Each structure stands twice: as structure tokens, then as C-alpha cells.
Amino acid sequence: MKELTPDIYKRLHTAFGPQHWWPGDGPFEVMVGAILTQNTNWGNVEKAINNLKASGVLDPLSIYKMDNSTLSGLIRPAGYYNIKAERLKAFVGYFIKGYSGRVSKMKKRKTEVLRKELLDIKGIGPETADSILLYALKRPVFVIDAYTKRALSRHGIIVGKADYNEFQELFHLVLPEDVALFNEYHALFVRLGKEFCRPKPRCDGCPLYPLLPQELCHHVSPTGW
Secondary structure, three states: OOOOHHHHHHHHHHHHOOOOOOOOOOHHHHHHHHHHOOOOOHHHHHHHHHHHHHOOOOOHHHHHHOOHHHHHHHOHHHOOHHHHHHHHHHHHHHHHHHHOOOHHHHOOOOHHHHHHHHHOOOOOOHHHHHHHHHHHOOOOOOOOOHHHHHHHHHOOOOOOOOOHHHHHHHHHHHOOOOHHHHHHHHHHHHHHHHHOOOOOOOOOOOOOHHHOOHHHOOOOEOOEO
16 A cells, blocks of 8 residues: 555546545534435535525524424435434534534644544444544544445455454544645545446446456456456
């Protein structure tokens, strides 16, 4: 992985260019988006966020005071809306009680403390917590998602049933602590996963196909598995 990391990033960036991710008007909207994007695509999240904006309630206090059924209705496009309403309310409760709903107060805490606090909130797992840390709070924490796991596994960079932390450590060990780099690199993996490294891969034209180890080439052809 250490010797492949710069080449992987270079190939992805050359192929796709800057991704300008994460979309969102301000840190709080990014936090909301990180929770709503669980198990759905970003297009559906945008519809839910637009509903919150149109109703004038895309702020911590409004969501905190809102009853779950009203919130569920507004975020319905994001799917699993009853569950996500509970998760969003749990997060906002933490945000208001712990930090008065102010990102500036949250930013004064150490990354490891914030990460533990976020993971203690019901319904927030490592990917969501790290998305909040990286994209909303500008902390150098590499986000691991299904796209990244799939690409690394298929290329034999990590094998077996590695957990989230093991995947993340691959990047933390070899990359400088650079928020912009982590942001761009993660976004490039998302682009790769959507266009080429799908559940049924489309290897023809994939920028990472030339890096596929020889011992794995018999499993993959340039047009798929």
C-alpha cells in the first residue's frame, strides 16, 4: 500500500480531476447531510435538505424542538426517514447540550475526543463520525466507505475481513495529515466506485486497472470479472 498510495491518488486525480466535495452550505448542513446520506444517494439527501431549508428549520434549535413525525416527513426523500429522524435528533441533542449548537465551540475539542463522543451517539458509526470530522470540522481523518473498501479489496491491497479501523490505518500511516488531501482522495474513491468499481465492475477504462496485481488479473478482465 505504501508504494501504491501516491500512484493510486495520481491516477484517480488525473482521470477525474478535482471533485469539490462535500456539498453543503456551512458545517451544520454538512453534519446533517452526513447523517441523512446513510444508505441512500446524495440526490435524495439534497431533496431532504431542501425540504428543511424551505421550511426554515435547517438549524440545530429548530430540529431539536421539532417533533419526530414532522421531521420524518421533511426528510422522507432520504429514506429510512423515521430512523434517520431519531438519529438526527440524537445528534442535535448532543450538539446543543454539549456545544450550545455552535461549531466554533466544537472545534476547540481534540479530534479523538470528538470522535469518541460522536460514536457514542445512537446511530452514528465510524463513517458518519469521520465524515463530520473531516468535512464539517476540517480534521485530518480519512473516511472509509463501501467504495474505498471494494477498490482496495479487489486490488489485493487489504485482504480478509478487515474492519473499518484497519482500512483507515492504511491511509493514516502513509499520508500526511492534510485535510484537503483526505477530502479529495475520499471523493475520488467515491467517483471510482460509482463509475467503474461497481458491485459488478466495469474495468474497461478504469484508471486503476493497470495497477491490478498479476496474480489477480485472471479474476478480472478489462471488461469485468
